Structures are given as C-alpha cells and as structure tokens.
Amino acid sequence: MKDKRFSTYPISAEIKRALTSLQYINPTAIQQKVIPLVIRNENQDYVVQSQTGSGKTAAYGIPLCDKIDWDENKVHSLILTPTRELAVQVKEDLTAIGRFKRLQVKEIFGKQSFEKQKWSLKQKTHVVVGTPGRILDHLQKGTLDVSKLQYLVIDEADELFNRGFLDQLEGIIQFLPETRTNLLFSATFPDALQQLIERALSEPHFLVNEEKEVTPAIHHAVVESTKPMDILIRHVLSAERPDHALIFCETQRDVDQLYRTLHTSIPALAKLHGGMRQEKRLQAMSQFKAGSCRYLISTNLSARGIDVHGLDLVIHASFPQTVEDYIHRTGRTGRNGAIGKSILLMKPVEKEARLLLEEELGFSFVEQVKPIVSVEQQLSFYQEKKNVHVSTNKKRIDEGITKLYLNGGKQKKIRPGDIVGTITSIPNVDANDIGVISVEQTASFVDILNNKGTYVLEHLRTATVKGKKLKVHRAKKE
Structure with missing residues (x-):
C-alpha cells in the first residue's frame, strides 16, 4: 500500500474520524511500512526498528484498534513497556485512537493498588498496557484473562532488555495463547535482543531502519563552556525562548541537584526520575504535557513516554553515554515533521567524547556562540512564558x-x-x-x-x- 493519507487506508470510519480529530493526516515513514502489513497479515510477526519520535505507537495502535471487536469482553491486545510513564502515554494514545469505537484501554503497573487493578480488569477490557512485573503478577494470580489474546506488542524492547526484564517477559509469554501475533519495536537493536526474539516470536519479518538514524527536522548544536551548568541553562533558555524544553541529566542525583539550583529562579520547572514517588512522577509528566509546566529536568529513562506536541528544545545537561542515548533524548523533539532543536552543553575536557559521538552519528554539531543574556532579559522571558499554554493532540480530540x-x-x-x-x-x-x-x-x-x-x-x-x-x-x- 503506497497511499500517503490515512483517509485512503482500509480502516474503519471510527478510526479515521479519530485520526482526523488528532490531525493525523499523512502517515510517517514507519507507519507507512507497518500499518498496511499488520492490517493485511493476521498471523505474521514483525520486528520493527524505529527511532523515538517516528510515530511507532500509532504504527501499531491504529491497526490494533481497528481490529478490535467492541462486543468482545476479554483482552484483545497486550502491550509491554519498560516504564510506567511510557505505559501512561501509550494508554492515552490508544484511547484517543479508539475513542469513537469506545475501546477500553487499561494501564497496569506497580505501586498502584493491586485490588483496584483486579477489579478494573474484571470489567470490559480491550487493551492492557503495562510493565512486565505487575502484568506477570496478574497472570500468575489469575486476575488477567488472556485466553482470547490476539496481539502481543513489546515496545522499547531494548530498554526492557537493558533493565533486566527478560525473565519476566519469558514468564509472561508462557501464559499467552500460542496462536497470537507478536510485534516487537525497538529504537536501537543490540545483538542481545536476539534471545528475546527467538523465544517470543515465530519467523518474524524484519523492518529495520538505519541503526543511527536521527530525525532530519532537528537542528543539532553544541555549547562548550566552563560555566556552571545552572547558569548555562538559564542563558540557553533565555536566548532560545522555547515554549517547552526537556533537560536531560545522567543520574537521579544530577536531576535533583540541578532542580535545586534552578527552581527558585525559573517558574514552571519540574523534575522527573525513577526515585520519586509514583504520584509525583505522573503529576510532573501530566503538567509538562498540559503546559502548566514549561521545563522538565529528567533522566534518560524516565523521559521515555513523554510525547509533548510542539516540544521545541532538548538540552543535554550531561554528556550522553552512548549514541543510542543521544538518539533517544533528541527524539523527544522534531516529531512528525515539526522542527526541533537539540543543544549539547559540554566541558572542554569532553572534546574527545564529542568527536566520537559525531563520528557515530555521521554529522558534526553546529558550534553555538555562548549566549550572554542579562538578568533583566531572563526575568522578562520567564514572566512572558509563565502563562503560555500549548495545544496537544488530546485537547484536539477532546473538543x-x-x-x-x-x-x-x-x-x-x-x-x-x-x-x-x-x-x-x-x-x-x-x-x-x-x-x-x-x-x-x-x-x-x-x-x-x-x-x-x-x-x-x-x-x-x-x-x-x-x-x-x-x-x-x-x-x-x-
């Protein structure tokens, strides 16, 4: 299928209506590859390598939502994610896509009441999205009925593997019907994932993009300086004047420390990492998406699942450890054809690491003159941005x-x-x-x-x- 508009795809009127409400008009490259194949081939497994921000959630979400029969009360699709934040995002996306079919999508992860989840799963449930640990708990206790399951989606498989979820994934698979379709998505594709593919999938077809593909709609810049990081970030925000900015740190401690030095002078700033209480994590993510929080400081992993319409700036406050980390970070911006910017803040001693990163990425960063912005200009900018709100896909479909x-x-x-x-x-x-x-x-x-x-x-x-x-x-x- 070579059509490049969702309106020409053989999907239901309800799904097309939702996509129109979401302003999804033209499918992304990976959606053009995946959606027709999943719609057409009922029993074919696929391994899809697709970068963060390429539209992979909709790539599997659209055909799955289209295939679901509302009258069926038992779970049709199970989607596994490495983090709670990503589970929340996937649930929101599929709920929006399936809105006019009245599909029931449930999010299931740890540190929530097991009894409430148990009760919720007794109700009509079409799709379950969750993290492996809590999903396996429900399967072992018989509170998640997968007897009619038709699709298993393993999202961000590289991170599931990196976080040691392989044993839990294999445990989950033992409970699933043998006659099911498996879809595995991963932004990066290390050799170690082959074990998971051999155990979970049956003669899969591979749809693989370039291993180190970076979205062309992102402008990649670098600022080299010996100034303290908090001062640099204030200057960058004031000079770039973004509506939204995502600031990456390597560790939870780095996030906490940077937040302490910035939050009193920058309004609408929040932080996000795995050491925070779950309600605080979900609150920070929700506020960032809604626009009441303009800037978010986060670790690499916690930021997965953040999909903010119009996120125009990513700042690297710590040097990415791998090229994959850089791709995942920058993939938060420049989504679906929008223009974004990534600024790497580095110290002079990190020049060699920068050269290695550029070599692996296949391009050089643009040297950005260190921004010098007065305190008055900074205060003016923060006050100006204090009450700005941005539109989101969810707002559009909720109209x-x-x-x-x-x-x-x-x-x-x-x-x-x-x-x-x-x-x-x-x-x-x-x-x-x-x-x-x-x-x-x-x-x-x-x-x-x-x-x-x-x-x-x-x-x-x-x-x-x-x-x-x-x-x-x-x-x-x-």
Whole structure:
C-alpha cells in the first residue's frame, strides 16, 4: 500500500474520524511500512526498528484498534513497556485512537493498588498496557484473562532488555495463547535482543531502519563552556525562548541537584526520575504535557513516554553515554515533521567524547556562540512564558466531547446497556453520540460526543436509569 493519507487506508470510519480529530493526516515513514502489513497479515510477526519520535505507537495502535471487536469482553491486545510513564502515554494514545469505537484501554503497573487493578480488569477490557512485573503478577494470580489474546506488542524492547526484564517477559509469554501475533519495536537493536526474539516470536519479518538514524527536522548544536551548568541553562533558555524544553541529566542525583539550583529562579520547572514517588512522577509528566509546566529536568529513562506536541528544545545537561542515548533524548523533539532543536552543553575536557559521538552519528554539531543574556532579559522571558499554554493532540480530540458523572454503578445493578438505553431515548440522540462508558462500584462515567454534552446532561437530570433517579453532572477533569 503506497497511499500517503490515512483517509485512503482500509480502516474503519471510527478510526479515521479519530485520526482526523488528532490531525493525523499523512502517515510517517514507519507507519507507512507497518500499518498496511499488520492490517493485511493476521498471523505474521514483525520486528520493527524505529527511532523515538517516528510515530511507532500509532504504527501499531491504529491497526490494533481497528481490529478490535467492541462486543468482545476479554483482552484483545497486550502491550509491554519498560516504564510506567511510557505505559501512561501509550494508554492515552490508544484511547484517543479508539475513542469513537469506545475501546477500553487499561494501564497496569506497580505501586498502584493491586485490588483496584483486579477489579478494573474484571470489567470490559480491550487493551492492557503495562510493565512486565505487575502484568506477570496478574497472570500468575489469575486476575488477567488472556485466553482470547490476539496481539502481543513489546515496545522499547531494548530498554526492557537493558533493565533486566527478560525473565519476566519469558514468564509472561508462557501464559499467552500460542496462536497470537507478536510485534516487537525497538529504537536501537543490540545483538542481545536476539534471545528475546527467538523465544517470543515465530519467523518474524524484519523492518529495520538505519541503526543511527536521527530525525532530519532537528537542528543539532553544541555549547562548550566552563560555566556552571545552572547558569548555562538559564542563558540557553533565555536566548532560545522555547515554549517547552526537556533537560536531560545522567543520574537521579544530577536531576535533583540541578532542580535545586534552578527552581527558585525559573517558574514552571519540574523534575522527573525513577526515585520519586509514583504520584509525583505522573503529576510532573501530566503538567509538562498540559503546559502548566514549561521545563522538565529528567533522566534518560524516565523521559521515555513523554510525547509533548510542539516540544521545541532538548538540552543535554550531561554528556550522553552512548549514541543510542543521544538518539533517544533528541527524539523527544522534531516529531512528525515539526522542527526541533537539540543543544549539547559540554566541558572542554569532553572534546574527545564529542568527536566520537559525531563520528557515530555521521554529522558534526553546529558550534553555538555562548549566549550572554542579562538578568533583566531572563526575568522578562520567564514572566512572558509563565502563562503560555500549548495545544496537544488530546485537547484536539477532546473538543466536542463531554464526560458525564452518574452517581450509580454496580452496587445499584447499573450496566453500560442501561445507560445507553436511557441516553438513546433522548430525542435527536443515538448510539453514535455515545463514547466510552465506565461503570464502577458506586459511580458511572460516559463520554457524550458531537457537542451534545450539555443537551444530554439536561435531559438526564430528569430521566431515570434502570428505573432509578441518579444525580448527573459533568465529571471533574483528571
């Protein structure tokens, strides 16, 4: 298939509608390779080498969401990720792609209540996204039913391997049906991954990009200086004036130290690393995506899963240890055709390491004159950026959608069908105006589409669901 617009692909109208809402018009190179093959070939395994930022989540997410039958209650697809942050991002992306099919995508990872996850998995679940440890726990305890599983996706396989998840991956595979399709994605492709491929996949086809491919839409610059790192970063931010910037450090300690020296003088700054409490990590990531946090200091691994529309600057506050680290870091910007910039901050003693990195990348960094910016200019810039908000894909698709809360759930014997029946009895409202429905123990939530939220809300306030009068209002934003 050589068509270069999603509108020409043989996918459902609901998926096309979601892609249009997300402003996904033309597939990326890797999406052009993967999507037609997965749609066409039901039982063929694939190994895909694709760099960070190339659109690989949509490359597997679009065909998987298209293939799912809403009426099937058991898990159709299992997606394994190396970090909780990436699991959250994948869940959000697939929920957006499958919004108009009302697909239920669940995120499952550690340091969350196992019992709440167990209860959630008992409800209709089409896709499960999670980290290997907690997924294996549920499989071993019989709380995750994969008897009807059709697809296993191993995302960021190189990091799963690097973090020692191979044994857990093999443990998970033992619980899965033998007749399934496997998709393995990796930005880099070390030889050690061959063990995983031999165990998990059956005669896979390989779709491999250049090993050290770097997005051409990124401008790669370097600043060499002996100045303290916090001063350099202040100057760079003031000179570049980015809406969003992601600042990379090598260790958790480096992140904490840099944050301490910067947070009092730079508004809307946050930090992210694996040593933080989970709620703080998720909060930092959420704020960065939403725009309330402009700048994020992070370790390499924790930043995986961060997909911010319009991220225009990546700063390397510590020298990347490998060329793969550099590719992963810079892959956060310059996504899907957008222009981005990567600035490497280095000390004179790191010249040799720079030359080796340039040799492996196949290009030279542009020498950037050290920016000299006055304190007044810095303060002016930070104040100017303080209340700027950026658009995101999630905001675009949420336009026209209203989530409603009903104070009745399973304890009142409410089922999704009861809610659908009540809503479709409202004049000029049909099933096409109803999105995802979630029935919990004491409450229910339903997405109303097509800008009919206010209209449906007013009618539900005087209607009954399964003969019960329920309180109804707009759900609080997550």
